[in-house]
Amino acid sequence: MRPRLEARIGVSGAMVYVTPVLAVVLTMACGSVLFAALGHNPAAVLYAFFVQPISSAYGLAELTIKATPLVLCAIGLSFGFRANIWNIGAEGQLTLGAIAGGGLALWAGDDASVWFLPAMIIASLLGGAAWAAIPAYLKTRFNANEILTSLMLTYVAILLLSYLVHGPWKDPDGYSFPQSRMFADSVLLPLLTMGTRLHLGAPIALLLALAAWWVMARMFVGFQIKVVGLTPAAAGLAGFSVRRLTWITLLTGGALSGLAGLFEVAGPIGQLLPSISPGYGFTAIIVAFLGRLHPLGILLAGLLIALSYLGGETVQIELGLPLAVSGVFQGMLLFFLLASDVLVRYRIRWGRSVIVQEAG
Amino acid sequence: METLTAVLITVIGAATPLVFAATGELVAEKSGVLNLGVEGMMLLGAVAAFAVALTTGSATLGILAGAAAGAALALVFALLTLTLLANQVASGLALTIFGIGVSALIGRSFVGVPLQRLPQLDLPGISDLPILGPLLFSHDALVYLSILAIPATIWFLERSRAGLILRAIGENHQAAHALGHAVIKVRYLAVMFGGAMAGLGGAYLSLAYTPMWAENMTAGRGWIALALVVFATWRPGRLLLGAYLFGGITVAQLHIQGFGFDIPSQFLSMLPYLATIAVLVAISADGARARLNAPASLGRIFYPEA
Numbered sequence: 128m129r130p131r132l133e134a135r136i137g138v139s140g141a142m143v144y145v146t147p148v149l150a151v152v153l154t155m156a157c158g159s160v161l162f163a164a165l166g167h168n169p170a171a172v173l174y175a176f177f178v179q180p181i182s183s184a185y186g187l188a189e190l191t192i193k194a195t196p197l198v199l200c201a202i203g204l205s206f207g208f209r210a211n212i213w214n215i216g217a218e219g220q221l222t223l224g225a226i227a228g229g230g231l232a233l234w235a236g237d238d239a240s241v242w243f244l245p246a247m248i249i250a251s252l253l254g255g256a257a258w259a260a261i262p263a264y265l266k267t268r269f270n271a272n273e274i275l276t277s278l279m280l281t282y283v284a285i286l287l288l289s290y291l292v293h294g295p296w297k298d299p300d301g302y303s304f305p306q307s308r309m310f311a312d313s314v315l316l317p318l319l320t321m322g323t324r325l326h327l328g329a330p331i332a333l334l335l336a337l338a339a340w341w342v343m344a345r346m347f348v349g350f351q352i353k354v355v356g357l358t359p360a361a362a363g364l365a366g367f368s369v370r371r372l373t374w375i376t377l378l379t380g381g382a383l384s385g386l387a388g389l390f391e392v393a394g395p396i397g398q399l400l401p402s403i404s405p406g407y408g409f410t411a412i413i414v415a416f417l418g419r420l421h422p423l424g425i426l427l428a429g430l431l432i433a434l435s436y437l438g439g440e441t442v443q444i445e446l447g448l449p450l451a452v453s454g455v456f457q458g459m460l461l462f463f464l465l466a467s468d469v470l471v472r473y474r475i476r477w478g479r480s481v482i483v484q485e486a487g
Numbered sequence: 488m489e490t491l492t493a494v495l496i497t498v499i500g501a502a503t504p505l506v507f508a509a510t511g512e513l514v515a516e517k518s519g520v521l522n523l524g525v526e527g528m529m530l531l532g533a534v535a536a537f538a539v540a541l542t543t544g545s546a547t548l549g550i551l552a553g554a555a556a557g558a559a560l561a562l563v564f565a566l567l568t569l570t571l572l573a574n575q576v577a578s579g580l581a582l583t584i585f586g587i588g589v590s591a592l593i594g595r596s597f598v599g600v601p602l603q604r605l606p607q608l609d610l611p612g613i614s615d616l617p618i619l620g621p622l623l624f625s626h627d628a629l630v631y632l633s634i635l636a637i638p639a640t641i642w643f644l645e646r647s648r649a650g651l652i653l654r655a656i657g658e659n660h661q662a663a664h665a666l667g668h669a670v671i672k673v674r675y676l677a678v679m680f681g682g683a684m685a686g687l688g689g690a691y692l693s694l695a696y697t698p699m700w701a702e703n704m705t706a707g708r709g710w711i712a713l714a715l716v717v718f719a720t721w722r723p724g725r726l727l728l729g730a731y732l733f734g735g736i737t738v739a740q741l742h743i744q745g746f747g748f749d750i751p752s753q754f755l756s757m758l759p760y761l762a763t764i765a766v767l768v769a770i771s772a773d774g775a776r777a778r779l780n781a782p783a784s785l786g787r788i789f790y791p792e793a
Contacts, residue, residue: 132572134790165592213576265764269772274523274576275714276767279760282707290753412580449595451702454588461581462563465573473572 132473142471147417147424150463151431157459167446175445176438176456186437188323192395193433195332196221196387196404198425200411202339203380205420209343210352210369211359212376216262216277217384218408219284220255224385225392226288227254229399232310232392233296239311247314247389255385256378258284263377267370273377281408289401296399307399316394328390333426335383340422348375384408405436405450413461432457492618494738499630500696502734504529504688504705506633508712509719509726510640511557511684516716517644518677519657519784523579524564525685526709527586532557532686533693534594537602537700546605550629550690557686558679560586565678569671572788587703597700605629605695629691636684640723653677657782660789670789685709707760714763718770721780729766736762 155177159169180186200217207214214220228251235243261280265271289305298308316326343349355362355372362369391403414432418425439453508525515522535556540549564582567573605627616624644650653673656663660670688708693700711733719726740755 132790215580265768269768271764271767271771272714272717275710275717276764278710279707279714279763282760283757286753286757290751293753294751409580409584412577413584416577449591451588451591451595454584455592456588458581458585458588461577462567462585465567465578465581466571468573469571 130475130477132469133476134473135471138471139474143419146467146470147419147428147464149467150417150460153463153467154456154460157463158456161455167448172442172446172448175442176452177434179445180434180437180441185323188320188325189437190430190433191329192324192326193436194426194429195328195394196391196407197411197414197432198332198336198429199387199390200380200384200408201414201418201425201429202336202422203383204411205415205418205422205425206339206343206352206379207376208356208415209420210355210372210376212266212373213274214259214262214277214377214380215274215412216259216279216281216408217380217387217411218404218406219277219281220258220381220384221388221391221404221408222281222284222288223258223388224251224255224382225388225399225403226284226291227251227257227385228389229307229310229392230291230296232314233307233399235311235314237311239314241313243314244316244393247393248386251385251389252382253385255388256382258385259377259381260374263374266377267373273373277377285402288399288403292399292401298398305401309398310393314393315397316390324395326390326394328394331386332390336422336426343422348372352376384411406454410436410457413457416461417464432460435460492622494742495622497738497741498731498734499626500734501737502730503630503633504691504696504708505712505715505730505733506636506727507629507688507691508685508709509715509730510633510636510723511681511688512712513716513719513721513723513726514640514644514653514684515677515681516785517657517721517782518653518674519660519782519787519789520565520568520674520678520681521575521579521786522561522564522582522678522681523576523713524560524582524586524709525681525712526705526707527583527590528557528560528682528685529689529692529705529709529712530586530590530703531560532689533704534590534597534689534700535686536690537597537693538593540694541597541600541602546603546694549694550687553686553690553694554683555686557689558683561679561682561685562675564682565675569674569678569789572790575786575788583709591702594700594702598702600699602694602698604698605691627695629687629695632687633691634727637723637727644723654782657784660784660787661791664789664791670791674789685712688712711759711763714767718766720770721782733759733762 155173159173162169162172181190200221204214204217228247231243231247231250258280262273262276265276266273292307293305296307298306316328319325319327351367352372355367355369387407392399396403410432414425414428418428435453435456439450442448442452443450508529512522512525532553536549536553539552540546560582564578567578568575607625607627610624644654652668656668656670656673664670692704715726715729718729736759740758743755744752
């Protein structure tokens with residue numbers, strides 16, 4: 128008796144919700160084995176990783192701060208992924224958003240008016256969208272693969288930021304450290320609570336997630352995106368322009384990633400540094416899939432993956448493990464999610480194949 | 488002349504990891520599987536090769552470990568996409584994210600540890616020839632292996648029966664399945680070959696190109712290898728040419744800095760990435776030519792219809 132897969136007629140509604148949980152459980156189990164193999168007490172690592180970081184109000188605020196850029200990037204990416212447009216350069220678009228918005232903050236100087244903050248937000252949206260417009264143009268005009276162009280542009284963006292903070296934007300009083308001047312307090316995102324670093328970016332991300340849900344579920348463009356992804360032939364027959372949707376999804380993804388970049392530099396960081404993101408743009412790909420490419424799912428997934436960053440920092444401090452542990456957990460989580468996804472579209476049958484009379 | 492020879496030798500060094508990784512990916516793609524995890528497999532190969540070479544003192548064992556590590560990670564990808572029918576793009580990205588993390592975790596204790604460079608295989612007599620000697624006949628074993636891999640791959644794909652089956656599966660998996668070919672089995676082997684080659688590319692980086700381990704030391708080479716396959720329009724000969732072209736760009740960038748041109752180093756470092764984009768655009772713009780050799784089933788999930 129060998130197990131084999133049998134296609135379901137539709138997708139399994141229950142499995143859509145069960146598999147992410149299954150993936151998390153399997154990741155924890157596998158992680159325990161890995162840490163035991165590395166000579167650590169698995170229970171201690173898992174506690175330090177998943178529980179300790181969020182056992183205080185400060186920790187919960189930090190969780191929300193880290194989830195904010197992940198959710199913003201992931202929502203932008205999910206639009207494209209649904210339409211089979213694989214923008215994986217969110218990290219570069221995030222960087223350009225930070226450069227555009229942060230550059231404006233530096234130009235405004237120390238006594239900037241508070242009205243610079245909205246202008247910075249617009250600049251970051253435009254900066255990220257402009258960076259995403261390059262793969263969109265190359266895809267629609269020259270048919271160049273957007274996976275590779277958007278990724279290559281990420282390296283270019285990070286090098287551009289490095290040039291700026293080592294060169295023209297370097298803080299003259301910064302003891303030659305590669306960093307810009309601190310932004311004026313007036314253009315930093317307002318804090319929401321005393322005693323934590325929780326800033327205005329978090330509720331904005333939440334509102335944008337709800338808006339994205341509205342677009343996807345209720346608006347015609349959301350419908351078009353879904354049709355193009357599921358059955359390109361039907362989209363063609365219906366006259367939906369793949370070219371137009373390529374532009375829309377890439378520009379939206381770029382703009383939201385750019386906003387995420389601004390929220391980092393005008394939020395917890397407060398200046399431009401050579402490295403402003405621990406790979407949020409890449410990790411957002413995992414968040415998007417874990418959240419089932421659904422804006423509300425992405426909110427939950429963003430919090431979980433943010434925990435994996437916090438957990439990585441905690442085990443680094445407490446147990447001396449490298450930060451890379453976060454990446455291991457994130458990669459495993461995506462593996463298990465993709466693996467268990469088979470249950471959504473197929474059922475496991477035991478024994479030999481039999482002819483099944485299917486409806487229709 | 489001596490400097491030119493020295494420059495050309497560094498071009499070979501910069502090109503070799505790309506030759507390995509891109510050749511492996513080419514074979515996997517010819518079977519119809521798009522594995523975007525090359526970067527992750529290279530990194531795991533690099534750290535495994537370094538760790539084994541350092542602890543056993545044997546470069547040969549290190550090279551084998553690099554290939555095995557790449558193949559092992561590729562096996563995970565094959566399991567996900569071929570057995571569990573997961574999306575190939577997403578699975579490849581997961582492979583890269585996982586590879587970056589796990590290689591950094593394994594390599595933590597090796598950062599900054601020096602290692603003896605992979606020895607050159609000098610051929611008595613001809614290695615001493617002026618210019619040609621150092622240029623062609625005094626490299627390490629992996630450089631020769633990477634060059635030999637090209638005619639071997641051409642022979643396999645164009646001339647062997649197994650290669651014909653592999654290409655048939657890449658063109659139309661349903662038809663190949665109907666003819667009785669083992670689609671899944673062939674793809675497993677092709678993907679693992681791709682992983683082993685990516686692992687060798689990583690091993691070359693950590694044993695020969697810069698004999699050390701550093702987190703993320705591939706610096707996007709896995710992605711450039713993926714672009715090279717498109718650039719080469721799935722032909723191994725053009726792939727070799729492309730890899731050396733990119734090796735040349737990487738090295739030129741270093742030498743422009745050395746000659747004291749007043750260009751910020753970051754802009755020069757952008758060159759390989761910008762060149763990749765330029766080349767992709769140039770190749771893809773002529774859609775008909777770009778698709779001529781592209782496997783028709785590339786990236787599509789195989790689920791037997793009957």
